[in-house]
Amino acid sequence: MxxxxxxxxxxxxxxxxxxxxxxxxxxxxxxxxxxxxxxxxxxxxxxxxxxxxxxxxxxxxxxxxxxxxxxxxxxxxxxxxxxxxxxxxxxxxxxxxxxxxxxxxxxxxxxxxxxxxxxxxxxxxxxxxxxxxxxxxxxxxxxxxxxxxxxxxxxxxxxxxxxxxxxxxxxxxxxxxxxxxxxxxxxxxxxxxxxxxxxxxxxxxDQREDTATDRGYIDRLLESNVCKVFMSFRVLKHIGFLIYNVSIMLWALGEAAAVFHLPYYAQQKGSSPDQAATLFTAMGVGSVFSRLAAGIMASDSKIPYLTLHTGFTGISGIVLLLFPLYSHTYTTQLVFGSLFGTYSQGMNTLVGPIVLTLVALEEIPVAYGFAFFFQGIGYILGPPAASWIYKLSGVYDFTYVFAGSSMVLSSMLAAAVGVVRRKDLQRMDALTPDVQQRDVKY
Structure with missing residues (x-):
């Protein structure tokens, strides 16, 4: 129905x-x-x-x-x-x-x-x-x-x-x-x-009716497998989009390492298994607020998406880097869970809107695929990379130094996207001269 x-x-x-x-x-x-x-x-x-x-x-x-x-x-x-x-x-x-x-x-x-x-x-x-x-x-x-x-x-x-x-x-x-x-x-x-x-x-x-012919032509081209393969690689020529993909890969790398190792790390610091599990509850409270707030803020045309992403990742990285200094009690671990949940989860809401601002309209489906792919690389490498660091060093604190450093570097790269975006848009105009560009914020 x-x-x-x-x-x-x-x-x-x-x-x-x-x-x-x-x-x-x-x-x-x-x-x-x-x-x-x-x-x-x-x-x-x-x-x-x-x-x-x-x-x-x-x-x-x-x-x-x-x-x-x-x-x-x-x-x-x-x-x-x-x-x-x-x-x-x-x-x-x-x-x-x-x-x-x-x-x-x-x-x-x-x-x-x-x-x-x-x-x-x-x-x-x-x-x-x-x-x-x-x-x-x-x-x-x-x-x-x-x-x-x-x-x-x-x-x-x-x-x-x-x-x-x-x-x-x-x-x-x-x-x-x-x-x-x-x-x-x-x-x-x-x-x-x-x-x-x-x-x-x-x-x-907000497309005009007179661009329908151009869009239909593009859609027919996309039906060709050869064109799809070409589009898949062409989207990576947008320097801003490529940098953003590396940024979200590092964000996912740090987040996955931090979240996966949190219960075991908390137990190593003296918390009980039940206490370690409740750290996710504290993180969840901040996460719900962060995701909702990011969606509301993203709907305001005066607030750039990339500014939100840069701020969220940068603060999350600092919270992770400092965690070993205050991780010795259950109370301070709860503080960490609340802070990290509040600042690390808002980026999930921003991936879609940011991708929309970085590529042409006809490239969006391919661009989403690449964004998720790069994010997946970070998620799949984060936990074992942190475990390997712990195994080599014997110091569990270094896993959070690694996670925090990844987040901070992600923030720096996200800030760089705004710097190169204008040149990237000019390149996009050259590649798709007949497609009307969106009025977007960045």
Whole structure:
């Protein structure tokens, strides 16, 4: 059943918003659970931090590296089918993981299979929000992304409670059943009529009617596989976009390292396993606020997206760098969780708007794929890189020095994007001279 045009920014759009929020909530619970789960893996499966860190690394990485594949599936099958498929894959991965007795098996099931299920759900969130919201798009996207912050809030205490009651195998099985609720949210994703969905996109981009012929010509060109390959590489010629990709890779590198190692690091500093798990709750409170606030601020034309991103990453890096100096008590660890959650999670809301400002309209689908790919590289390398540093040095504090340094460097590169952006836009004009440029902020 399709939904009428009258539901844009109102009516059934609120149902879609609730469904997208739920999908993001379920994704957040699973993505932020490996850090707490890793303590049980070390106790029950293999006592090697470097090897077990690949479980969370694979889960983090699959959520982003496989973004282009998820987008292709969604384009062919639709948002409803993609969300339900994601739920089924997550349930399957977690169920099989509950029977695994090796680290490698958990990497494949808990990491890759379930991670790809979450990837499908996250991809759906961004697409359906864009279809149902036009005037309130940034704010609506911020609300959806806040679901991931709530997942961070829930993940630590929930997983710790399940581990205390059912051990690792039972926890994986029950968590898979909880994640399968993504299927319920997916059922509600009724599509807009094609001509009406197209109208929403056109109104948001504020395109004139006389450019329709040029856009149709570009769309026909994109149907060619040769053109698609060319476009994939051409988008990286925008220097600003390339620098931004490296920036978000370093951001993801630092965030993944910090979040994954937090529970075990806190225990090394004297906190109990239950106390270490509640640090995610403190982080989740700040995360929900940060994601919502970033969406609201991004909707203000006077506040540049890149300025927000630079500030968020820079402050997050400083918080990480200083953490070893005040990590010796549970109270100060809670302070860290609140601060890091508040400043590190707002960037998730800004990825979409920033990409829109850095590339031409016809390059956006390819650009999103590259952004998620670079982010995935950071997520998949962060936890094992930090574990390797700890293994070589024997000083766990260095893992947070590494994470903080990555974040600070990410902030510097984000600031550099604004400096080179004007030249990058001139290059974009030369490549696509007949395409009307968007009036964007930076």
């Amino acid at each position: 399709e939904v009428s045009r009258s539901n844009i920014d109102r009516g059934y759009a609120w149902v879609i918003l609730a469904a997208a929020f739920t999908l993001q909530l379920m994704a957040g619970i699973l993505v932020y659970s490996p850090g707490v789960m890793n303590i049980a893996v070390l106790e029950e499966i293999e006592n090697d931090l470097t090897k077990t860190s690949w479980i969370g690394s694979a889960n983090f990485g699959a959520c982003t590296l496989l973004g282009p594949v998820a987008g292709l599936i969604q384009a062919k099958a639709g948002s409803r089918v993609a969300a339900m498929l994601g739920a089924a894959l997550t349930l399957t991965g977690m169920t099989v993981a509950s029977f695994c007795k090796t680290t490698f098996g958990l990497v494949l099931t808990y990491g890759l299979v379930s991670g790809f299920g979450v990837c499908l759900a996250c991809n759906v969130v961004g697409v359906v929000t864009g279809k149902y919201f036009s005037k309130r798009h940034e704010t609506a996207f911020g609300v959806c992304i806040a679901g991931g912050g709530l997942g961070l809030f829930v993940a630590g205490p929930l997983v710790r409670y399940l581990l205390s009651q059912y051990n690792l195998s039972g926890t994986l099985l029950i968590l898979g059943a909880i994640e399968f609720h993504m299927c319920v949210a997916g059922v509600t994703l009724r599509p807009l009529r094609k001509e009406q969905a197209q109208g929403v996109t056109e109104s948001r981009n």
